[in-house]
């Protein structure tokens with residue numbers, strides 16, 4: 001029997017530098033209505049309460065903006081994902097900014113502490129900064145560092161105050177598991193906009209990466225097969241899809257667009273093929289920002305990808 005899908009809505013945008021990503025989930029629902037789809041009627045969903053009221057307050061540390069709210073959100077998302085998996089349902093996380101993906105990963109690890117978890121990160125960015133290295137202070141650039149328990153002190157550029165250090169420590173240790181994943185169990189697809197501190201981490205840890213050009217040249221199918229072979233040692237796999245992995249010509253509806261991205265077709269092809277594997281235990285779609293878009297294009301792409309992925313879903 002196939003597991004039932006459970007949609008977890010996380011309308012948080014505390015980690016982004018541009019306003020509007022918290023509207024992404026509703027924009028995807030509007031796209032579904034416009035397509036005449038019953039997807040959101042058919043599948044149960046739950047909304048994780050957000051802390052977006054903090055957007056009206058001071059950002060706190062310039063190197064870890066609104067970090068207290070991020071910690072709260074990461075903990076809440078983790079709990080929801082753990083409970084969902086505990087009920088033997090398959091979580092599909094639809095989120096605003098990418099920082100809360102650290103919560104998703106934590107939730108999977110809490111549900112299956114003994115399992116080796118692989119992560120497929122489809123994103124224009126490697127999101128591996130720590131508050132010590134961030135160029136922006138935006139915490140959506142940090143979720144992978146949180147789960148890898150990575151400070152990257154070798155590349156330190158920012159001086160942090162004690163309060164920020166305490167929160168950062170707590171973020172790396174949510175769920176009392178640190179690190180939650182290993183560099184060798186991570187694959188980045190279409191990452192093309194990294195800063196020097198991230199590049200040195202990727203090189204030092206020999207992180208497996210596939211560029212957009214490689215996906216295009218060798219074909220989606222081949223890349224998916226190789227990625228799954230590369231992660232063969234993992235028991236479970238989580239797929240994190242940031243819509244900025246797609247090219248800005250597909251849509252401008254995301255906070256940090258970067259040229260040379262995937263086409264919608266390539267993105268959909270990757271997601272649907274990954275979802276056909278039983279080891280995939282959860283996937284996530286993030287960073288749709290309809291306030292930057294025209295005619296809700298990005299949300300429509302995201303919804304189509306969501307449908308392709310769930311149609312391919314075969315999880316016994």
Ligand SMILES: NC(=[NH2+])NCCC[C@H](N)C(=O)O
Pocket residue numbers: 097098099125127129134135136137138140141142193194195242244255256287
């Ligand atoms: N999830 C994202 N959109 N991340 C963008 C991060 C951009 C840049 N590397 C930063 O840290 O500010």
